[in-house]
Structures are given as structure tokens and as C-alpha cells.
Amino acid sequence: IQGVTVQAANDGCIIIAEGMSGSEDNFAVQMTERARQIGLKTSTFVNSTGLPADGQQTTVRELAQLALHLWRDYPDFYRYYAQKDFTWNKISQRNRNPLLAMDIGADGLAVGASEAAGFGIVGSLSHNGTRVIAAMSGLASDKERAEEARKLLDWGVRSFEKTEIFARDEVVGEAQVFGGAKSGVTLKAKGPIDIFLPITNRDKLTARIVYDGPVAAPVEEGQPVGALRVWIGDTLSQETPLFAAESIGVGTLPQRALDAVKELVIGWLR
Known part of the structure; x- marks a missing residue:
């Protein structure tokens, strides 16, 4: 090597x-x-x-x-x-x-x-x-x-x-969970999330969490879930992997049934 x-x-x-x-x-x-x-x-x-x-x-x-x-x-x-x-x-x-x-x-x-x-x-x-x-x-x-x-x-x-936009171990957001004991799982990066901003002519900064979801339970802490995408103006500036900040077990039968109904309804509306 x-x-x-x-x-x-x-x-x-x-x-x-x-x-x-x-x-x-x-x-x-x-x-x-x-x-x-x-x-x-x-x-x-x-x-x-x-x-x-x-x-x-x-x-x-x-x-x-x-x-x-x-x-x-x-x-x-x-x-x-x-x-x-x-x-x-x-x-x-x-x-x-x-x-x-x-x-x-x-x-x-x-x-x-x-x-x-x-x-x-x-x-x-x-x-x-x-x-x-x-x-x-x-x-x-x-x-x-x-x-x-x-x-x-x-x-x-x-x-x-x-510029630091999220500190180490800070929760960045949440992803929807299907069939879990909780309806969502909190997400964080492996470390702080920094972004490099132009010293002059700064445009609007926007960020969005993207993932394939809902995430199926069970979810293990540290499991890769999605990414945080950051735009400066219309330009995608950075994409940082996000991981589950907690473990989510499989939900009860009523919880899973309710999630299935929700997905069915959402599927009709798509």
C-alpha cells in the first residue's frame, strides 16, 4: 500500500x-x-x-x-x-x-x-x-x-x-421510521459539520436532510441513514453523511399497523 x-x-x-x-x-x-x-x-x-x-x-x-x-x-x-x-x-x-x-x-x-x-x-x-x-x-x-x-x-x-453549523454530537434532524417503537430517529454526523463560506459575496445558505425513507425498524445507533446537503445560493456546496443517533426497536403490532396505513395513504397521494 x-x-x-x-x-x-x-x-x-x-x-x-x-x-x-x-x-x-x-x-x-x-x-x-x-x-x-x-x-x-x-x-x-x-x-x-x-x-x-x-x-x-x-x-x-x-x-x-x-x-x-x-x-x-x-x-x-x-x-x-x-x-x-x-x-x-x-x-x-x-x-x-x-x-x-x-x-x-x-x-x-x-x-x-x-x-x-x-x-x-x-x-x-x-x-x-x-x-x-x-x-x-x-x-x-x-x-x-x-x-x-x-x-x-x-x-x-x-x-x-x-463556519461551524453543527457541533460534534449535535442532533442535526430526524428521519421518519416505519414499524418502529418511535416514529422518528434522530440523526447526527460523525463529528462537527463545518462549511466553507465565501469571504465576499455570500449568498443565502440552505440545508436539507435527504434519505430513502421511511427507515425500516429496527434501527441501530450509528447506522448510516442519509446525508445533510448544504447549498450556497443555487450551488450544492457540501454533502455530509448522517447516522442514527439512537437505536429504535420494532414497534408493537398496533404501531406497525398504523405505520402501514400511513404509508398506504401517502402512496395514494404521491
Whole structure:
């Protein structure tokens, strides 16, 4: 994993794929399934390396989403992205991410290039407690890629300020429960919910809880339920996963019958 992360080792990718799934083809199927689970709606994989291949695709937005997921959920592995070089079997190779040598606080993530997509990069840095992730592709050269990524990250740091909208363990809202001992389950995020607002020209901020519901009982505390979507003006700025803040058991027979009637009526009205 360290070699794959630091040096983009294609042979390491293949070894992991074959070791976990028996073949690259099987592993690519699992990669695509995992992509859907974490909210990447269009990314489709046919190999383990990311090298160009028929049927393989992703988007710049989803690469940024993936970067955020890695930083937030896998800190023990994410730290490898900041490693500037790696020696194995007496062979030393450097990390090809140009942002690491710029002394701007960058600690990730990866670069790539292909004839169809041009030069691309997913960069990330931490500045005074602020995490900024930038993704771009279609650049003409590795030099342009490095400079434009630096400019974009610098703009992100200077043009926005972090605002906390929900504190850690604060209840964000409620989701409707079907067939439970309670009609609703309270929801919260894994930590505080922060949003980066433009320092100038702030538009109206709106938020909405979205989930597939009603949620069927029983509900376990910590169970993924939905997400909080936040808009700045007409732009979807952020989506934060929400989890059940409590456990809800299966309701009594009368409670379940009443819920069934409610759903029937709502179904007629839809």
C-alpha cells in the first residue's frame, strides 16, 4: 500500500488486486461496487492501476470526493500521500506529486496523465486547521499542472472561511421510521459539520436532510441513514453523511399497523 501510494506502483496495484480478489477483473468489479457505496455515481473501473482502458471512467468531482473520503475515513493510510520518497529493496524512488516540494502545507494526493485527459492532479493541503482539496485535469504539461494546482489551492485558502453549523454530537434532524417503537430517529454526523463560506459575496445558505425513507425498524445507533446537503445560493456546496443517533426497536403490532396505513395513504397521494 505504501508503494502504491507514494510511487503509484502499478505492479503493487496488481499484486493487491490478485491477492484480494483472485484477478484484476474481479477486483475492478469490487472497486466499482465500492465506488457506488461511498457515493461515486459514475466512476467505473476495469483495472486496478487506473491506466487508460476501454470502459474505465471517472470525473474530477468524484476524484475530489474520493480524496475527502480517504482523508476523513483512513487517516492511518492517508499519511503516506505526504511521504516524499520511499525505499524498497535498496531502490529509492520519489513521490511525483510536485506540491509536496512547494512548502505550502500540501500532503497529497496524486498525479496522472493520459492522451485523452491531459495532465491531471488531485491536491490537498492543511492550513491553520483548514483542509482544502483541489482536482483538475486537461492541463497541457506537468509544469502547468503544478502551477495551476498551487494557484487553486491558494485561492481556496484565502477566499473562504470555515463556519461551524453543527457541533460534534449535535442532533442535526430526524428521519421518519416505519414499524418502529418511535416514529422518528434522530440523526447526527460523525463529528462537527463545518462549511466553507465565501469571504465576499455570500449568498443565502440552505440545508436539507435527504434519505430513502421511511427507515425500516429496527434501527441501530450509528447506522448510516442519509446525508445533510448544504447549498450556497443555487450551488450544492457540501454533502455530509448522517447516522442514527439512537437505536429504535420494532414497534408493537398496533404501531406497525398504523405505520402501514400511513404509508398506504401517502402512496395514494404521491
